[in-house]
Amino acid sequence: MSEPLACVLVVEDEPQIRRVVRTALEEEGCRVIESGTMTQGLTEASTRKPSLIILDLGLPDGDGVRFVEDVRTWSAVPILILSARSTENDKIDVLDAGADDYLTKPFSLGELLARVRALLRRARISDADASPLVGFGDIEVDLPRRSVTRGGEPLHLTPIEFRLLCALLAGHGKVLTHRHLLREVWGPGYGESNHYLRIYVGHLRQKLERDPAQPRHILTETGVGYRFAM
Amino acid sequence: MNPLLSHDPTIETAGPPVTDWRGQALAFAATCLLALILTPLHDVLDHANTAMLFLLLVALVAFRLGRRAAIVAAFASVALFDFFFIPPRFSFAVSDAQYLVVFAVMLVVALIITRLTAGLQRSAEEAIAREAQMRSLNGLAQALAGALSHQQVAQATRTYLGAGFRATSWLFVAGRGDTVKLVEEGNRVSMLAEHAAAQRVFKQRESMEFDDTTDGDVHCLYLPLSVATHTHGVLAIAIPREHVGSLTGQRPLIEAMASLVATAIERVHLVELAHESQIGMVSERLRSSVLSALSHDVRTPLAALFGLADSLVRAHPPLPPAAQETAGAIRDQAARLDRMVGNLLDMARLQCGAVTLRKEWQPLEEVIGASIKLLGSSLAQHEITVSLPRDLPPLEFDAVLMERVFCNLLENAAKYSPPGAPIGISAHAQPDVVVIEVRNPGAGFAPDRLQRVFELFERGAAESVVPGVGVGLAICRAIVEAHGGGIVAENPAGGGACVRFTLPRGTPPTMETESVAAGTE
Numbered sequence: 001m002s003e004p005l006a007c008v009l010v011v012e013d014e015p016q017i018r019r020v021v022r023t024a025l026e027e028e029g030c031r032v033i034e035s036g037t038m039t040q041g042l043t044e045a046s047t048r049k050p051s052l053i054i055l056d057l058g059l060p061d062g063d064g065v066r067f068v069e070d071v072r073t074w075s076a077v078p079i080l081i082l083s084a085r086s087t088e089n090d091k092i093d094v095l096d097a098g099a100d101d102y103l104t105k106p107f108s109l110g111e112l113l114a115r116v117r118a119l120l121r122r123a124r125i126s127d128a129d130a131s132p133l134v135g136f137g138d139i140e141v142d143l144p145r146r147s148v149t150r151g152g153e154p155l156h157l158t159p160i161e162f163r164l165l166c167a168l169l170a171g172h173g174k175v176l177t178h179r180h181l182l183r184e185v186w187g188p189g190y191g192e193s194n195h196y197l198r199i200y201v202g203h204l205r206q207k208l209e210r211d212p213a214q215p216r217h218i219l220t221e222t223g224v225g226y227r228f229a230m
Numbered sequence: 231m232n233p234l235l236s237h238d239p240t241i242e243t244a245g246p247p248v249t250d251w252r253g254q255a256l257a258f259a260a261t262c263l264l265a266l267i268l269t270p271l272h273d274v275l276d277h278a279n280t281a282m283l284f285l286l287l288v289a290l291v292a293f294r295l296g297r298r299a300a301i302v303a304a305f306a307s308v309a310l311f312d313f314f315f316i317p318p319r320f321s322f323a324v325s326d327a328q329y330l331v332v333f334a335v336m337l338v339v340a341l342i343i344t345r346l347t348a349g350l351q352r353s354a355e356e357a358i359a360r361e362a363q364m365r366s367l368n369g370l371a372q373a374l375a376g377a378l379s380h381q382q383v384a385q386a387t388r389t390y391l392g393a394g395f396r397a398t399s400w401l402f403v404a405g406r407g408d409t410v411k412l413v414e415e416g417n418r419v420s421m422l423a424e425h426a427a428a429q430r431v432f433k434q435r436e437s438m439e440f441d442d443t444t445d446g447d448v449h450c451l452y453l454p455l456s457v458a459t460h461t462h463g464v465l466a467i468a469i470p471r472e473h474v475g476s477l478t479g480q481r482p483l484i485e486a487m488a489s490l491v492a493t494a495i496e497r498v499h500l501v502e503l504a505h506e507s508q509i510g511m512v513s514e515r516l517r518s519s520v521l522s523a524l525s526h527d528v529r530t531p532l533a534a535l536f537g538l539a540d541s542l543v544r545a546h547p548p549l550p551p552a553a554q555e556t557a558g559a560i561r562d563q564a565a566r567l568d569r570m571v572g573n574l575l576d577m578a579r580l581q582c583g584a585v586t587l588r589k590e591w592q593p594l595e596e597v598i599g600a601s602i603k604l605l606g607s608s609l610a611q612h613e614i615t616v617s618l619p620r621d622l623p624p625l626e627f628d629a630v631l632m633e634r635v636f637c638n639l640l641e642n643a644a645k646y647s648p649p650g651a652p653i654g655i656s657a658h659a660q661p662d663v664v665v666i667e668v669r670n671p672g673a674g675f676a677p678d679r680l681q682r683v684f685e686l687f688e689r690g691a692a693e694s695v696v697p698g699v700g701v702g703l704a705i706c707r708a709i710v711e712a713h714g715g716g717i718v719a720e721n722p723a724g725g726g727a728c729v730r731f732t733l734p735r736g737t738p739p740t741m742e743t744e745s746v747a748a749g750t751e
Contacts (some may be wrong), residue, residue, distance in 0.1 A: 014530055020537035027546055036664075058526065084529060088588075088630055104527065106536035106568055108561075109544055118472045195591035195739055197626065206620075213595050213616035220600040223588070223630040 005030045006120055009050035011041035011067075012082065013059050017105075021054065024109040025116065045071055052119055055099070057083040057090055064094045072098040078119035084106070088223035092177055095224065102172045102224075107207055118173035134169055136230045139208055141169065148208075155207055160185060164200050165208075168218060170229040177225040183201035201226060250298060257291045257299035265314050272315060281336050283306075287339040289347060304340030310332050312355045313442040347450035350515040363483055370487060374494035375666060378501065380413040383494045387465065390487070396473045403463035403495055404426040407731055409466055428464040435461050453485070455492035462495040517582055525575050529568060536564040553655055573701040575636065577686065580708040587628040587712060591691075591738055594622060594666070597629050598655055601636035609640060611649040617656045625664055625733050638702035639668040639729055646727065647672030663715065663732040674721035681720050706731070 008030045012018045015036075022032045033048055036164065038059045045053060053071065057064045068079055081094055081102035091102050100122075101115050132140045138151045146162060148155045167184040169175065182190045182197055188211040190196060204210040219227045247736050264287050268280055275283075284307035292300035310321055316329050324330060353387040373386035384401035393399040400421065410432045412421060421472040423444070431452040436454040448468040455463045465488055542557035544551060549557065577583045595618055602614055636655075643653045657666045675683055684707040703719075710717045710731045717731035 014534055016532075016534035017537055020534070020541045022540055023543070027544075058530075084525065105533035106565060107533075109537065109540045132648075168733060196741060198590075198592040199624065199741065206670060212615075213599050213618065214614070215599055219603065220596050222597065222600045222604075222633045 007033065007050045007051065008052045008054060008055045008116070009033045009036045009041065009044050010017045011038060011044075011059065012054070013037065014056070015054075017082075018088065018116075020028065020109065021112065024069060026114060028113055038064075038067050042067060042070060044079070046074070049075075050077060051123065053077055053079045055079055055081055057081055057094060061076055064090065064099075065097045066098040068094055068099050071209075076123075078116055078123050080119060086222040092179070095175055095177045096179055101227075103177060109173075111214075130221050134204065137210075139217075141165065143169075150208075158208065160200055161204055161207070162206060164197075168226065169202075172228040172230055175221050175227050175229070181225065201219075251370065252272060253295040253299035257303040258306050258657045260291060261310055263304050265310040265744075266309075267452065268650055269314050272319075277315060281332065283342055285312055285336065285343065288407070289343045291689045292344045292347035293351070296351070297344055300536070301341065303662050304344060307340060308337045311336065318507055339686065356675060366390065366557075367483070367486060367490070367600055371490055374490055377498065378499055380495065381571050382411040383491060383498060386494075387487075387491050390590045391467060394470055397467050398467040399707075400424060400428075400466045401463060401495075402432065402466065403492070404432070404461065408433060413545070421487035424466055428459065428466055432461060432463045441471070442468070442665060449474045452482070453488040455488055455495060457489070457492045460496070462492055462499065465491055514582075521575060525571070526573050532564055532568045532571065535673050536568065537560055539564060543638055567747060568699070573705055575639070576706065577701055577705050578710065582706065585631070585712070587631065589628055589713075591624045591626050592629060594618060595743055597627075597632045598636055600629075603645075605637055605640055609653075613650075614640070614653060615654050617654070619658060622657055622659060622664065623735055624738050626736050627713050627733060628709075631712075633705045634742045635709050635731070636668075639738060640708050642702055642729075643668055643670035643672070643727070649739060660732075661735075664733055665732050667730045668730055669722070669726055669728045671726040674727040675719050677721065680721070682720050684717060703729075 008025050008031070010018055010021050010025075012034075013036050018034050018036075022034060024031050030052075033044050033050060036046050038061050041053075041055070044050070048058060050149055055064060056093060060210065064081065069199065070080065071077065078101075079099040081099050082105060083091055083102055084105055093225075094101065097219050100119055104113060105111060127168075132144065134145045139155075140149045143166065148157055148162070148165070163185045165179065167181055171180075176193050182193060186193070186196060200220060202212070205215050205218055209215045209217060218227055221227055245399040261284070264283065268275065268283065272280075288300055288303045289306055291303040301443055309322070312324065312329070312333060319326050368388060370390040372385060373389070377383045377386055380401065380403050384399075387644065388399050391399045401413040402425070403413055405411040410425075410428050412425060412428075427438065427450070431454050435454045435455060435456065438450075438679070443449050443452050448470055451469070453465045454461050455465055455466070467484075482505060539557050539561035542555055543561060545554075548554060576585075598616055598618075602609065602616075640653060640655075647653065651671045654669045655667070656669075657664055659665075684703045686701065686704040706729070709719050710733070714734045715732045717729065719727070719729050722728050
């Protein structure tokens, strides 16, 4: 997949982690810009126009939410967050502010590269050339005709289940927070009704996953939201 | 005599220190003296003027000596006026019936003057007494406002009651549970009887009044000290019997005083609470800053170590197999160390109550799936079977913490069972709780340690070669208990080990059901 000149900005204050990330990305064929502070990171982001930003949430000089909001005012560049565990609220805030995905430290480089690839691929495929037919596992979804089949057999989805599936498909490769999905599927009035979302995700899994208890497509990001894997 | 005590409706003359009978005698004497002075002037003064002078005397007596003396003066004046001045003189006989009108008018006027003067004087005295009461209460309020401890409150109250009522007082404040304790001021003799009485008043929240002759002849009054609905203590007042009259009519004043004392005790109590919570806050801040420093400063190098080792494993061109294996081992050890630090930090947070549960209603299935996925490769050697009934109700729990419970239980199950052994997760609903079980076919828990495996730093097998520090199960218990559930370990009859825990079912929120009409085909 290695696009020759994908340029990645790494904003991370720990030099060793920066080095590890840089080596891995360069082996993947990316050009890497490093930044040790958020202020410098913002400057680099605006002057060098990277195709992806990797941002550590634990930087001493700033607030990740402000960084993401700032970048989002002028760019839709994918942003991957690196964060420590047990900071779910920070993750949710920064994802709701516009970040696309997150990884919890310590992370394996394989996982990091998989996320980077997914985000870069997402960014390249514009909405215009999205196919109306989406397939994952043995499931086929025909978006315009609102039909879902498994191995050719039609599956019946309720309107809400179908809207939820569409929202998940539209956000594949990203982390979708509870709040985001509730807004997309139920509308703004349901911002705090997380149990609705959970119950309907459960229904979708029952219908789409081979083993609903160990799903392969609709994945849970505990405490944060969901991720759709093709 | 304290001005406080002068307000007594039974005593009509007050102010100047003249007792009743002496005032009346004095009034009579003054009237006689006036008659004697005026008799030589009989030829000079008109009868009308003489009568006027007598009325003046009555007014003066009423003003100086009070109402009873004035009444004596009024009657004496009419009698003496008749005797000395009205013809026939030196006799009570009256020659002209006209004079009877004069006597009547004189008597009525004298009595009216008496009444008005005495009434005015009484109002003035009452006002003075009221002012003195207010000043005295105000003094108490000031003393109480400055009081920082129960002792100071007791001292101020005692001073006030001692000066105003010659009473002794003790203060009891609410202690542990439904009991009161005496506020000690220096050395006290045993006060068991008083304590029992105070305890009763405190429980019943009603005042109590009785005479006590066991220890001198005293009258006792016990008042509950209440502010709004809360009773902060009891005030015991003992007045020697000879002064008990000073209590009459003073109940409102004493109750006002009791509420002042109650407010003061409440304030002292609130000051103590504020002080305690400030200490709590400081130590809380210290603890959380230590925890967050630890979590950041320990885990950052661990994350770097993990990443560096991982980059060696993935190096291009690949390292020799032995070196690659070593790098992989370093990476895995770093990951384990990180999980261990995570467990210890979680335990510390849970134990000091720094964890706020983010409880939400959700299906159990989801968190189980997330836990299995999170453990990933460390469960690779085991087959995990999840059997949940389809109608299992959603439960209210903190997903992140419950994921921790399942991760720890699954990790344990994997650690203590042979490679390839299946691990089973199952759940079923009971009327009040949902029971969840995690089983593995391993050797089981050491029978004598079944009760203790959930204690911190306790391990299932003492000399086990399996790594771990016994924090995992302790965290599980802390989390399950924080959710209102219970957890037990057992060795089922069929062999292996089983950890079973419960979560309360509660009342799930109602959901609008959607119409199934227009879905997909």
